[in-house]
Amino acid sequence: MKYPALGLIFFLTATFHFVVSVQAQNLPPSERSKTLVIGKISDDPKKHHPVLERMGSYLAQNLSSTGIVKSDVLIAKDLEQMIDYLANGKVDLLSETAFSGLRLKMRAGAEIILHEWKKGVPFYRTIFFSAKDSGINALSDLKGKKIAFEDSGSTSGFLIPIAMLTRGGFKVEHLRSPRNEPKRDSIGFTFSRGELNMVTWVARGLVSAGAFSSTDWKEVVRTPDRLKKSLKIIATSKPIVRSLVLVRKNMSSNLKSSLRSVMKNMSNQESGRKMLSDYYKVSKYTDIGSEASKSLAEVKSLMQYLPKSSNK
Amino acid sequence: MKFRLQTQFAITIIAIILFLVLLLAGLLQIDFVQTIKESRELGSKLTRDALFDQTRKKGLSLAGLLSGSLVNALYFDNQDLINELARSTQGQPGVAYVFIYDRTNRVIQDGTVTIEKFGTLLNDKHLQESVKKRQPVSWTTDKVLHVTTPVLAGSRVLGGVRIGLKLDEIKIDQKNLQDVLARIANDHDTRFAIFTGVSALILIILGIIFAVIAAKRFTRPVNALMDLTDQYSKGNYDADISLNRTDEIGDLAIALKNMATARKLADAESRQHQEQLAHVSRVATMGEMATGIAHELNQPLAAIAAYIDGSLRRLSTENQTPKPIIEALEKASDQAIRAGDVIHRLRDFVRREDHKSEKVEISDTINTAMQLLKADFDLNKVDLSLDLARPSPVVIGDSVLIQQVIFNLVRNSVDAMSSMDSGSGKLIIKTSTDTDSILIKILDNGPGVEPELQKQLFEPYISTKKSGLGLGLPICRSIINELNGQIWYEPPPSQGAAFYIRLPLFSGESAV
Numbered sequence: 001m002k003y004p005a006l007g008l009i010f011f012l013t014a015t016f017h018f019v020v021s022v023q024a025q026n027l028p029p030s031e032r033s034k035t036l037v038i039g040k041i042s043d044d045p046k047k048h049h050p051v052l053e054r055m056g057s058y059l060a061q062n063l064s065s066t067g068i069v070k071s072d073v074l075i076a077k078d079l080e081q082m083i084d085y086l087a088n089g090k091v092d093l094l095s096e097t098a099f100s101g102l103r104l105k106m107r108a109g110a111e112i113i114l115h116e117w118k119k120g121v122p123f124y125r126t127i128f129f130s131a132k133d134s135g136i137n138a139l140s141d142l143k144g145k146k147i148a149f150e151d152s153g154s155t156s157g158f159l160i161p162i163a164m165l166t167r168g169g170f171k172v173e174h175l176r177s178p179r180n181e182p183k184r185d186s187i188g189f190t191f192s193r194g195e196l197n198m199v200t201w202v203a204r205g206l207v208s209a210g211a212f213s214s215t216d217w218k219e220v221v222r223t224p225d226r227l228k229k230s231l232k233i234i235a236t237s238k239p240i241v242r243s244l245v246l247v248r249k250n251m252s253s254n255l256k257s258s259l260r261s262v263m264k265n266m267s268n269q270e271s272g273r274k275m276l277s278d279y280y281k282v283s284k285y286t287d288i289g290s291e292a293s294k295s296l297a298e299v300k301s302l303m304q305y306l307p308k309s310s311n312k
Numbered sequence: 313m314k315f316r317l318q319t320q321f322a323i324t325i326i327a328i329i330l331f332l333v334l335l336l337a338g339l340l341q342i343d344f345v346q347t348i349k350e351s352r353e354l355g356s357k358l359t360r361d362a363l364f365d366q367t368r369k370k371g372l373s374l375a376g377l378l379s380g381s382l383v384n385a386l387y388f389d390n391q392d393l394i395n396e397l398a399r400s401t402q403g404q405p406g407v408a409y410v411f412i413y414d415r416t417n418r419v420i421q422d423g424t425v426t427i428e429k430f431g432t433l434l435n436d437k438h439l440q441e442s443v444k445k446r447q448p449v450s451w452t453t454d455k456v457l458h459v460t461t462p463v464l465a466g467s468r469v470l471g472g473v474r475i476g477l478k479l480d481e482i483k484i485d486q487k488n489l490q491d492v493l494a495r496i497a498n499d500h501d502t503r504f505a506i507f508t509g510v511s512a513l514i515l516i517i518l519g520i521i522f523a524v525i526a527a528k529r530f531t532r533p534v535n536a537l538m539d540l541t542d543q544y545s546k547g548n549y550d551a552d553i554s555l556n557r558t559d560e561i562g563d564l565a566i567a568l569k570n571m572a573t574a575r576k577l578a579d580a581e582s583r584q585h586q587e588q589l590a591h592v593s594r595v596a597t598m599g600e601m602a603t604g605i606a607h608e609l610n611q612p613l614a615a616i617a618a619y620i621d622g623s624l625r626r627l628s629t630e631n632q633t634p635k636p637i638i639e640a641l642e643k644a645s646d647q648a649i650r651a652g653d654v655i656h657r658l659r660d661f662v663r664r665e666d667h668k669s670e671k672v673e674i675s676d677t678i679n680t681a682m683q684l685l686k687a688d689f690d691l692n693k694v695d696l697s698l699d700l701a702r703p704s705p706v707v708i709g710d711s712v713l714i715q716q717v718i719f720n721l722v723r724n725s726v727d728a729m730s731s732m733d734s735g736s737g738k739l740i741i742k743t744s745t746d747t748d749s750i751l752i753k754i755l756d757n758g759p760g761v762e763p764e765l766q767k768q769l770f771e772p773y774i775s776t777k778k779s780g781l782g783l784g785l786p787i788c789r790s791i792i793n794e795l796n797g798q799i800w801y802e803p804p805p806s807q808g809a810a811f812y813i814r815l816p817l818f819s820g821e822s823a824v
Contacts, residue, residue, distance in 0.1 A: 046383035049465035073466065077388050 027072070032089075034069045036060050039091030041082045041100065041153075045075040055279045058272075059093075062262045066255045083108040086248045093247050093259065095280070097155040098299040101244035109249030113260050115292045116243035117283040119215065123239035123295060126160040127217050129231045130209040131202055139168060139235050145208035146178060146188040148198045156213035157198075160237050162189065163302035172307070178206050195222035203227045209234065241295045245285060260287075317534060322520075322527035329519030337512045344504050348497045352490070359489045364457070364479075367406070371459035371477045372448050374401060379448075379463045379473045382412065386463050386470040391420075398423040401475065408456050408476035413439075415471050434460075434474060443469055455479050533561045540568055549576040586790055587667055593787050594662050594716055597723065601688065608654050608687040612647035619644035657684055661712065661719075667794075671818055672711040674743055674750055675704035680711075681718045682741075688723065692730045694737040701743045705750040706818040709795040714815075717788045717799070721754045721811050724784065727777065728758035728809065745817060749797075752813040760809045761801060769801050 027035055038056040042048045056071030074091050076082035079100060085091040086108035095116055096104060104110040115122060128147075130136040136145065142165075150157025165172055171186035178201055182188025190207065192198035198210040199222070214236070216222045223231075245263065247256055266272030267284035276282040288296075315323070378401050385393040394412055402410045402423030410423040413434050422429040438460050442449040446469075448461035460474040536553045543551030549572040555565050598605065619640040626637050661684060678700060682689075689696050707714075722739065729737030740755045761769060768774045770789045775782035792799040797815040804810045 043388070044384055045387040045465045046380065049383075049387075049468065053466040053468075073468070075387065075465075 034067060036063060036068045036071045037074050037090060037092045038071060039074045039076060039082060039085060039094040041076050041079055041094075041096070043077050048075060049073055051279060055275060058275045059259070059262060063255070063258055066252075066258045068255070079103060086110050086246075089248055089250065091248060092251060092255075093245070095243050095245055095282075097243055098241045098296060099155045099159045099303065100153075101246055102296065102300055102303060104246055110246040111249065111251070111256070112244050112246055112288060112296075113256060114245035114263055114285040115241060115288050116245055116285055118242045119281050120283045121215055121242050122286070123291070124156060124242055125214040125239055126156045126164070126211055126237040127214050127233050128161060128209055128211045128235040129202060129217070129233050131205060132230055132232045134205070134208055136208050137232075137234055139165065139170065141234075142187045142209055143170070144182060144184040144186070146175060146182060146190060147209040147211060148178065148192040148201050148207040149189055149210075150195065150198065150212055151191050151193055154212075156216075156240065157195075157211060158191075159306060160240060160299075160302060161211035162307065163305040164235075164237055166305040166307070167302065195219075196224075199223050199227050199231070203230050238298050239291070239295050240299060241292050243282075260285075316531075318527045318531040321530055322523045325523035325526055326516075326520050329523065330516060333512050333515045333519065337508045340508055341505065344508075345501065348501060352493050352497055355493050356490055359493075367457050367477050367479065367481075368450050368459075370406070371450060371457055371475055372461075374404060374407070374477075375448050375459040375461045375473050375475045378410070378412075378475070379461050382463045382473065383465050383470065386414070387465055394421050406477050406481055408478045409474075410476075411474040413472050413474065415469055417472070420471070434472075439472065439474070442472065452479065533557060533565075537561070537565055537568060540565070544568070544572045544575070547579075549573070549579075583667070583794070586787070586794075589783065590713060590716060590787050590791065591662070593720075593783060594712075597716075597719065598658060598662050601684075601723075603687075603691065605654070605658065605687065607691065609651050612651035612654070615647040616644045616651070619647070654684075661715065667713065668710045669708055670710070671706050672709050672714055673704035673706055674714070674752065674815075675700040675702065677711050677714050678718055678741060678743070678752075681715045681722065684719065685722055685726065688726050689739075692726050692737060693735040694726050694729055694739055695735070697738065697740045699740065699742040701745055701750070705743065705745050707750060707795065707797075707815045708818050709815070713791045714795075717791050717813065718752070718754070720784045720788050725754065725756035725758060725809065728760075729756055732758065748819065749814050749816050752815070753810060754813075755804060755808060755810045757806075757808040760803055760807060763803075766801055766803070770799070 036056055036059055038052050038059070040048050040052055052073040052075070053071070056073060060068050060071040074085055076085055076091075082091065082094070083104060086094075086104060094104075101110075101112055105112060128139060130141075136142060147161075147165075149161060152158055162172060165187060171183075173182045173186040173188045175182060175188040175190040178190045178192075180188065180190070192201055192207075192210070195212055195216045198207075198212060201207045202210045212222075217228075217233075247259065263285040264287075266276050276284065378397055381397050382394060384390070385397065398410050398412050398421040401407060410421075411419045411429060411432075411434060412421040413419050417433060417435045417439055419427075419429045419432040419434060421427060438449050438451055438458070442460050443462050446462060446464060446467070448459055450457060450459045452458065455478065457477045457479055458474065459477070460472060462472045463470045533555050536555065540551055540553050551572075552569065553565060555562055557565070623637045623640040623644070626633075626640075657680060678698065682696060682698065688694070718741075722741070725739050726737070729739070736757075738757045740753075742753045742755070744751050744753075762776075765774065765776070770785045771782075772786040773782040774785075789799050792813060792815070795815055797813060799811065799813050802810050802812060
């Protein structure tokens, strides 16, 4: 190495911070049992940490009967890290979408305890849309064409639509840029990194179709009316549960039961409703009903058709 | 140098205004210079504070921006991103140093390639305060402004940022600004001096105009009062002015009018006394002239008696022819008329009437007076010579009073000449005129007036007569003065005495 000292410094830095980080995540057992750790998968702790802190604090205050006296937040930068946290008991509770929730259940032993409604919506669908004058009226018309998805972590904007395409027997091809062209027998997909981007790309003909949540389709800020007029829906998925509440494996039944009770009761109280609205605009929590169970079965089915890179 | 009141007043006001304007201008200039100085100092301080505040804000802003950007990087220990952020911040102008520290307060990045400060513990009071307050804290050392702020994910402290900003640049900026302020101050100073000068000049001009107007306004009533007093001094006590003022000048005008009224009354009283005195004097003179008057009356009375006696004798004779009797009776009648004239003149002379103001023919008046004195001339054998201007000059006055003056002067001459050898006394009365006056000269060849008495001749109670009161000549003088004339004595070149009277001629416009 040309600069051994520099290398040593970086090594020490990395080691030092690894130790610091692990120490922060490994609370002493006496503290851990009194602490409710709420988690989230995100690469933007700055944005989510305060929200999670407030929700964790609210829940801890309402779980005093279970011995919980305080809360903590642990954000995982990706699904793998969250699986690790859950598997090692570092995170107690988190909200996740259907796909990620099922993965965490399968791989980390997490338990789905509640159905999370957002903005009053318990389910959503993925919709495929194209420009009215594109001549594309069905998924089969997309062969040799390009479709825009949101990003690789989006359930409604990537996982479901790509699973639907592969389950429908279409070959899909990842394109680095929307200006790249797919092979004739495959559907090229690219990521728009945003709903408005996607709508604009389709309306301008940069891609032939787009796919995202039905809730995005209804929101003017994401799908402006002026653009929507030039678009049409060409396919939809079955209803997908909007979101799920999961807890780590081996959580005591008392805490689990209390959590379920407290969270379901939140929408019945003014303070609870305010907290829910602050917590990602959740409307309420309900038990997993039969419709939700069916939806989860559909999602589980679709998961088999996900590309290998996405199906971890 | 002598100035009129108006000029003095104007000069005084102008001097006061000039003094006040210059004083004000001077005070303003001093105040302005002081204000500019204070403004510069204050501006300098404010600028220094503002620059410091600006630097502090810049430091807080940079620290806040960096700490915000570091949240996710510190959360996930993204050292590449942390290093990149530190180095980009270090590259900002004015930044002296950048330290990024972890939750144990040890430096993990310092913006240098070799991370020279790696592991340095920054656990000082500023850092502790910033963590405690969850806010940035700033402080200064000699040449650096320091800002330290925690990096927070929600309420969790992930570490922190410390930035140092160079204060040298503030000093340089401040010096530049002071130079600019000094230039502005100099410009303002010049402009203010010009402004003050022009303003002072305008004020002085306005002040002069005001002073002149005020002086005129103030002295106008004074001038009117002066005109009034001038009229009063000329005897015109009926003169009046209308000031309509309630101030001291108005009071003065009223006082002057009261004084004039009092003077007018006093003059009237004096005139009355004078008239009385003149009358008494004339009566006294008649007493002194009793012998002459008796002689004057005796002649016609004796003649009347003789004519009547002759007429009776003729009527008692048989040979009566009426013609001589008629002639005698006619002569007696003439003598009676003559005696009546004498009495009439005497009565006129001693009558007591208010003074008249009428046309008086001087020659006739002198003749009438001479007729009254005819007996004196005869008794004292004085030779009278009259050289009177013809046509008779006319003056305005009272003929009796003028007669009295002539009478007194002539009688004094006759008395003076009575001691001379019989028939040697000579009296000459001569009148002559010029363009606007008549001169009456009364000259005798008597013993004249003693030189020591000449200056006191017209003073009261000065007399050379044993029985005289010494009031004759003073009365004469007052009468002549009343007629705006003059009377004086001049010793003639040879023997005798000479009195002169000058009276203004009637011009046709004088009041009658």
